[in-house]
Amino acid sequence: MKTTRTESAADVANELLSLAAELRASDLHLEPRDGETAVRVRVDGRLRQARVLPRELGERVTARLKALAGMDLTDRRTPQDGRFSRGRTNVRVSALPTLRGETLTVRLLDGGERPRGAESLGFFGTALELYDRMLRAESGLVLIAGPSGSGKSTTLYEMLSTLSGESCSIVTLEDPVEYAMNGVSQVPVNGLAGVRFADGMRAVLRQDPDIVAVGEIRDAESARAVHRAAITGRPVFATVHARNAETLPDRMNDLAVSPGMLAESLRGLVVQRLVRRTCTACGGNGCDNCDGSGYRGRIGAFGCALFADGESAFPARLREADEMLADNCRALAAQGVTTEEEADRARRSV
Numbered sequence: 357m358k359t360t361r362t363e364s365a366a367d368v369a370n371e372l373l374s375l376a377a378e379l380r381a382s383d384l385h386l387e388p389r390d391g392e393t394a395v396r397v398r399v400d401g402r403l404r405q406a407r408v409l410p411r412e413l414g415e416r417v418t419a420r421l422k423a424l425a426g427m428d429l430t431d432r433r434t435p436q437d438g439r440f441s442r443g444r445t446n447v448r449v450s451a452l453p454t455l456r457g458e459t460l461t462v463r464l465l466d467g468g469e470r471p472r473g474a475e476s477l478g479f480f481g482t483a484l485e486l487y488d489r490m491l492r493a494e495s496g497l498v499l500i501a502g503p504s505g506s507g508k509s510t511t512l513y514e515m516l517s518t519l520s521g522e523s524c525s526i527v528t529l530e531d532p533v534e535y536a537m538n539g540v541s542q543v544p545v546n547g548l549a550g551v552r553f554a555d556g557m558r559a560v561l562r563q564d565p566d567i568v569a570v571g572e573i574r575d576a577e578s579a580r581a582v583h584r585a586a587i588t589g590r591p592v593f594a595t596v597h598a599r600n601a602e603t604l605p606d607r608m609n610d611l612a613v614s615p616g617m618l619a620e621s622l623r624g625l626v627v628q629r630l631v632r633r634t635c636t637a638c639g640g641n642g643c644d645n646c647d648g649s650g651y652r653g654r655i656g657a658f659g660c661a662l663f664a665d666g667e668s669a670f671p672a673r674l675r676e677a678d679e680m681l682a683d684n685c686r687a688l689a690a691q692g693v694t695t696e697e698e699a700d701r702a703r704r705s706v
C-alpha cells in the first residue's frame with residue numbers, strides 16, 4: 357500500500373492492527389531506521405517485514421499507539437508499558453528508546469482464544485497419560501518448562517481450565533494476566549501496588565485455595581515462594597524458563613531453590629516446544645492460506661515426568677522427559693503434522 361505524508365496516524369495504526377489480526381500475528385514491531393520505520397509482524401513465531409513507513413509517519417503512528425495505551429507522549433527517553441483493548445483482543449504496548457529512536461512492540465492477546473483440550477495442544481500417548489495424572493496431584497509442584505515462546509502459558513491455562521470445571525477454588529498470581537478465565541481468581545502481580553511477590557503469595561494462601569498457580573517463576577523471590585506454597589499441602593502449578601528437563605535443577609538452583617528442595621516439592625514436569633504445522637491447504641508447497649511459507653499455525657511437542665516424594669531416580673526421570681520431547685518432535689514429522697526440518701530444529705534445541 358502506498359503511504360503519503362497526509363495519511364492519518366490513526367488510520368494507519370488501525371490498518372496495522374487489522375493486518376496483524378488478519379495474519380494471526382502475535383506481535384507487531386515498529387522499528388525506526390534511517391529515514392524510515394520498518395513494520396514487522398511475528399506469525400507462528402517468525403518475524404517478517406510487513407510494511408515500511410516513511411520515518412515521519414512512523415513516528416506519528418508510534419505516538420498514536422502510545423496514546424491508545426495510555427502512555428506519556430512527551431516522554432520518548434524512558435521505557436514505557438501500556439495496554440488497551442480492541443474488540444476482544446488485549447493489546448500490550450511496550451516502548452523502548454534506542455539509538456535510532458523509539459521502538460514499539462505491540463503484543464496481541466486474543467481474548468477469544470480459549471483452551472480446547474490437551475490433545476488439541478499436541479499431547480498424545482505417554483505424554484498425555486502423564487499429563488492427566490499430574491492434574492490429579494494432591495500436593496506439590498507441577499512445573500511447565502521451556503524456552504520463551506514455547507507455549508508454556510497456553511499449557512498452564514489449559515490445565516487450569518480443566519481443573520476449574522471441577523468444584524475447586526483456584527487462585528493465580530500472574531504478571532500480567534494474559535487470558536481472563538471464568539471460575540478462577542486471577543491476581544495481576546503488577547496490580548498489587550508496592551506488594552512484593554512473597555507477600556502476594558501469603559495473601560493468596562490466606563484465601564484457602566485448593567490450587568495455586570503462578571504465571572511465571574521469574575526470580576529467586578517467586579521461586580522460593582512457589583516452593584514454600586508447594587510443600588504446605590496443595591498443588592501449585594507454575595511455568596519457568598528453562599531449556600530442558602535435565603538443566604532444570606541448575607536453573608532452579610540459580611533461583612535459590614536447591615536440588616534437594618526441588619526434589620522435595622516437584623511432583624510433575626512438562627517440557628515443551630512449539631513446531632510450525634505444515635499448511636493443510638497446500639501440503640507445505642506454499643499457497644495464499646499460508647502466505648507462501650508452507651506452514652500455518654503451530655502445535656506443541658511435549659515431554660512429561662512424574663516424581664514421587666524424595667525420588668532417588670530424579671536425574672533419570674528428567675532425562676526421560678527430554679527424550680519423550682525429542683521423540684514426540686520426530687513423531688509429529690512422521691505423522692506429517694510438521695516437516696522433518698522443523699521437527700529437527702525443535703529436537704536439536706532440547
Ligand SMILES: [Zn+2]
Binds near residue numbers: 637639645646650
Ligand atoms: Zn499453504
